[in-house]
Amino acid sequence: MTIKDKAAIVGTGTSQFYRRGQAGPRTGLDFMLEATFNALDDSGLTVDDIDGFSYYAGGYDSGLLSQTLGIPEVRYSVSMTGGGGGSQGTVANAAAAVAAGYADVVLCVKGDAGLRRGMARPRAGRDAAGANAAPDRDFLHPFGLMSPGQTFALMARRHMEMFGTTTRQFGEVAVATRFHASRNPAALYREPITLEDHENSRMIADPLRLLDFCLETDGGTAVIVTSAERARDLRQRPVYVMAAAQGGHGRWGQGIFWQQMPEEYYASSGHRPLAQRLYAMAGVGPEDIDVAEMYDHFTPLVIMQLEDYGFCKIGEGGSYVEDEGIRWGQAKMPVNTHGGNLSEVYLLGLTHTIEAVRQLRGTSTSQVEGAEVALVTSGPGIMPTSAIILHN
Amino acid sequence: MTQMENRPVPAQKPYLPAEVAELFPDELSREFWERAKRHELVFQQCARCQTFRHPPAPICHVCRSFEFQWTQVSGRGTVFSFTIVTHGVHPALLQSLPFNVILVEFPDAPGVRLVSNLIDTAPAEVKVNQAVELVWEDLDNGTTLPRFRRV
Numbered sequence: 185m186t187i188k189d190k191a192a193i194v195g196t197g198t199s200q201f202y203r204r205g206q207a208g209p210r211t212g213l214d215f216m217l218e219a220t221f222n223a224l225d226d227s228g229l230t231v232d233d234i235d236g237f238s239y240y241a242g243g244y245d246s247g248l249l250s251q252t253l254g255i256p257e258v259r260y261s262v263s264m265t266g267g268g269g270g271s272q273g274t275v276a277n278a279a280a281a282v283a284a285g286y287a288d289v290v291l292c293v294k295g296d297a298g299l300r301r302g303m304a305r306p307r308a309g310r311d312a313a314g315a316n317a318a319p320d321r322d323f324l325h326p327f328g329l330m331s332p333g334q335t336f337a338l339m340a341r342r343h344m345e346m347f348g349t350t351t352r353q354f355g356e357v358a359v360a361t362r363f364h365a366s367r368n369p370a371a372l373y374r375e376p377i378t379l380e381d382h383e384n385s386r387m388i389a390d391p392l393r394l395l396d397f398c399l400e401t402d403g404g405t406a407v408i409v410t411s412a413e414r415a416r417d418l419r420q421r422p423v424y425v426m427a428a429a430q431g432g433h434g435r436w437g438q439g440i441f442w443q444q445m446p447e448e449y450y451a452s453s454g455h456r457p458l459a460q461r462l463y464a465m466a467g468v469g470p471e472d473i474d475v476a477e478m479y480d481h482f483t484p485l486v487i488m489q490l491e492d493y494g495f496c497k498i499g500e501g502g503s504y505v506e507d508e509g510i511r512w513g514q515a516k517m518p519v520n521t522h523g524g525n526l527s528e529v530y531l532l533g534l535t536h537t538i539e540a541v542r543q544l545r546g547t548s549t550s551q552v553e554g555a556e557v558a559l560v561t562s563g564p565g566i567m568p569t570s571a572i573i574l575h576n
Numbered sequence: 577m578t579q580m581e582n583r584p585v586p587a588q589k590p591y592l593p594a595e596v597a598e599l600f601p602d603e604l605s606r607e608f609w610e611r612a613k614r615h616e617l618v619f620q621q622c623a624r625c626q627t628f629r630h631p632p633a634p635i636c637h638v639c640r641s642f643e644f645q646w647t648q649v650s651g652r653g654t655v656f657s658f659t660i661v662t663h664g665v666h667p668a669l670l671q672s673l674p675f676n677v678i679l680v681e682f683p684d685a686p687g688v689r690l691v692s693n694l695i696d697t698a699p700a701e702v703k704v705n706q707a708v709e710l711v712w713e714d715l716d717n718g719t720t721l722p723r724f725r726r727v
């Protein structure tokens with residue numbers, strides 16, 4: 185038994201997006217409410233229909249959210265463990281709750297305001313890098329390894345060494361993604377960039393430059409999931425959850441903040457085991473994917489996901505983005521047609537789900553003609569991560 | 577390798593400032609740092625199946641035994657990967673930019689990697705597979721850190 189086609193996404197919404205520091209007094213809860221009302225409007229459902237919550241990356245207080253919204257009865261509340269790796273698992277958990285009969289209408293929601301720090305500042309109960317004092321951090325911070333960009337730089341360098349991947353190939357991911365953002369009025373960074381712009385952007389943690397990094401932004405996202413049956417009577421064309429997978433290699437573990445992943449898959453996205461299960465549940469393969477929305481916190485990780493999801497062989501992701509390409513209008517299978525975390529907005533992953541839904545409704549600003557099957561992935565870095573395949 | 581050879585060159589600044597090297601050891605990790613003060617680089621090794629593990633963990637991930645010993649390694653290894661940090665994410669590190677961070681693997685402790693730094697090495701000279709050897713840095717705050725130099 186699987187959850188294949190038992191549930192559908194029937195509404196999506198976002199708040200207004202803000203560059204970091206420009207959201208004024210707005211809070212994460214405020215963003216969640218705005219996104220939720222937009223998603224409800226999109227679906228034709230009302231607040232009174234919501235009876236379940238699904239979260240990730242720290243989750244949220246369902247008591248606070250339901251008392252604020254005035255929801256009549258909550259029947260289900262669940263949160264993925266881990267970080268941005270949970271974004272698509274959040275949709276999957278909602279689909280599973282609906283399929284199991286725990287709830288009828290599950291709200292997947294996230295809102296961030298000023299969550300992420302700028303420069304670390306030492307505080308009581310925190311170590312020098314500003315993180316919660318923990319013995320394992322003693323093996324990282326005294327050596328200057330403090331930020332995700334630095335940890336992913338280690339993985340990117342290893343991939344370059346093993347396979348000859350180049351920073352110009354990282355640049356192609358950045359340029360293609362910005363091109364998509366330039367076509368999306370909602371994107372925060374719409375000015376097109378060139379490979380030269382990428383090459384000239386400031387080095388942050390070699391081999392990663394500024395334009396290899398995702399944005400730092402504030403806002404909220406909401407996705408509403410209900411049963412396939414109920415979905416047929418609602419406002420939008422249903423987008424069915426065709427397959428879902430979460431987890432990863434057990435010894436991927438804490439990944440980027442652990443650095444002991446076996447050599448066999450160190451220079452990967454950690455998504456390989458998920459890809460196998462996902463395709464098996466969906467009954468499709470990479471050749472059937474019309475468009476992919478892949479979590480792009482750092483450009484090399486898109487290259488590694490293209491490998492791990494079987495769009496090319498392991499080690500050939502760099503040449504894939506140059507030769508096959510990921511740009512809308514040119515590539516057979518465009519990637520991150522909304523502009524991704526790199527250029528649209530960085531809200532930890534549900535914006536990728538929302539763009540996949542647009543593609544399958546035929547309303548993307550970079551619409552793939554006749555798109556029927558979309559792959560959506562969550563953040564590589566720590567285990568668990570997650571992914572879904574959607575179809576219309 | 578004698579202890580004398582392992583001593584850092586006196587009066588040199590540490591590779592990175594002591595402000596970022598305040599440690600929070602627990603019962604498992606304390607031995608690593610105590611032995612570091614004696615200039616011994618040690619890793620946990622399963623007493624049953626001999627598998628090394630790092631950072632410290634209560635059981636062996638292969639045979640799940642709780643029994644372990646601390647095994648000293650020679651400190652010779654190779655660079656598995658590296659990054660050159662050119663953007664400060666901590667105020668205390670701004671004066672140290674650019675600095676490198678390396679991942680070191682050890683032939684006498686297969687399966688573990690140590691995050692560290694390569695001293696006396698220009699950014700362009702840090703390479704994957706570079707052979708390195710241990711050098712101890714005794715910081716003013718009482719912490720001793722394992723760092724490396726090229727061989």
